[in-house]
Amino acid sequence: MTYRSVSVLTLVRGRQVHLDHLIAGLCAQARMPDELIVAFMQDVAPRVPPDCPFPIRLLQIDGDALPLAKARNHAADQAEGEILAFLDVDCIPDRNFVKRAIEAVDQLPDGVFLPEVRYLPGNPDGWLDHTQRAPDVTKLEWAGKRHPAKPDLSMCATRAIQDFGEIWGLAFILTGKTWDSAGGMDERYVGYGAEETDFGRRLERAGAELYWLGGTVCYHQHHTINKPPLQHFESIVRNATLFHECWHEWCMDYWLDDFARRGLIERDADKLTVIRHPTASEIAKTTQGPEVRFS
Structure with a gap:
């Protein structure tokens, strides 16, 4: 070698x-x-x-x-x-x-x-x-x-x-x-x-x-996760939008789709619009227990 x-x-x-x-x-x-x-x-x-x-x-x-x-x-x-x-x-x-x-x-x-x-x-x-x-x-x-x-x-x-x-x-x-x-x-x-x-x-x-x-x-090694990671809502939206501007496609679709189902955003092929931000209560409810290893 x-x-x-x-x-x-x-x-x-x-x-x-x-x-x-x-x-x-x-x-x-x-x-x-x-x-x-x-x-x-x-x-x-x-x-x-x-x-x-x-x-x-x-x-x-x-x-x-x-x-x-x-x-x-x-x-x-x-x-x-x-x-x-x-x-x-x-x-x-x-x-x-x-x-x-x-x-x-x-x-x-x-x-x-x-x-x-x-x-x-x-x-x-x-x-x-x-x-x-x-x-x-x-x-x-x-x-x-x-x-x-x-x-x-x-x-x-x-x-x-x-x-x-x-x-x-x-x-x-x-x-x-x-x-x-x-x-x-x-x-x-x-x-x-x-x-x-x-x-x-x-x-x-x-x-x-x-x-x-x-x-x-x-x-x-285990650490507490959120599914979806609503605590990172702002950076996910910002970074996904930047990625779309660079590559003309979306990434993190799984999280964006979840945000849309919760009424937080609207998204189509070309545009993402924030409807509202998640509340502290909503974020807390996404926190997973110690038995959850990955998202």
């Missing part, structure tokens, strides 16, 4: 325990990353352990709203690795994550790779072993559940994906060269939604290739 340097990049606002688990997963890798870049969107830097087997660099990202596209761009700009492995702070990578990233790029240099994600239930005791320094692999394998809309990659090395709309921010891997060819992410997207879908279109336009990546699993 060719030596290739790997930068793992993650974004943080809160979620200290989740970050602790992500770092523990990286410390247990079969092949260590060359660095971890933590782009934090909060006033105080998150805690990181002083004795990691790889350097950790902290970047503060300004902005009250969630500037996810901006944070990813800044992290990518600062990365020194040939390979950029974006990993959501909620994810615990299995021990093959970095190794499989390198193997995939060796085989398909222009590829963008989506590793399998399995979702964990709520667990106040966490997912580390008795040492509290490494993930408990047995517990993760037992508890992790694949999203029903995603394929089983257990017997797959790589599999081509035709629809670039599949790309998501939870975990994706590509070279810095491929990232640059797409121009990074559009920082006009602020808050929840659409910046990843827009980036997928940019990658497609740049001639990148998209693949599912088997041989590794990222375990998504």
Whole structure:
């Protein structure tokens, strides 16, 4: 296997325990990353352990709203690795994550790779072993559940994906060269939604290739979700409208359709109109219990 340097990049606002688990997963890798870049969107830097087997660099990202596209761009700009492995702070990578990233790029240099994600239930005791320094692999394998809309990659090395709309921010891997060819992410997207879908279109336009990546699993740590995410109503509407202006089609149709059914918006092929904003009571009623792992 060719030596290739790997930068793992993650974004943080809160979620200290989740970050602790992500770092523990990286410390247990079969092949260590060359660095971890933590782009934090909060006033105080998150805690990181002083004795990691790889350097950790902290970047503060300004902005009250969630500037996810901006944070990813800044992290990518600062990365020194040939390979950029974006990993959501909620994810615990299995021990093959970095190794499989390198193997995939060796085989398909222009590829963008989506590793399998399995979702964990709520667990106040966490997912580390008795040492509290490494993930408990047995517990993760037992508890992790694949999203029903995603394929089983257990017997797959790589599999081509035709629809670039599949790309998501939870975990994706590509070279810095491929990232640059797409121009990074559009920082006009602020808050929840659409910046990843827009980036997928940019990658497609740049001639990148998209693949599912088997041989590794990222375990998504539970956090409370809303179905639909009414707490992000304004940013979803704004970002969906921006996406339509850029690509002449809608994204996040599933959420927009739900908003329309609730009488919050009206939408046709060309225009979205806000009828009213959700109330605090409506938002509260969409909050899901600890047994709900994904939307």
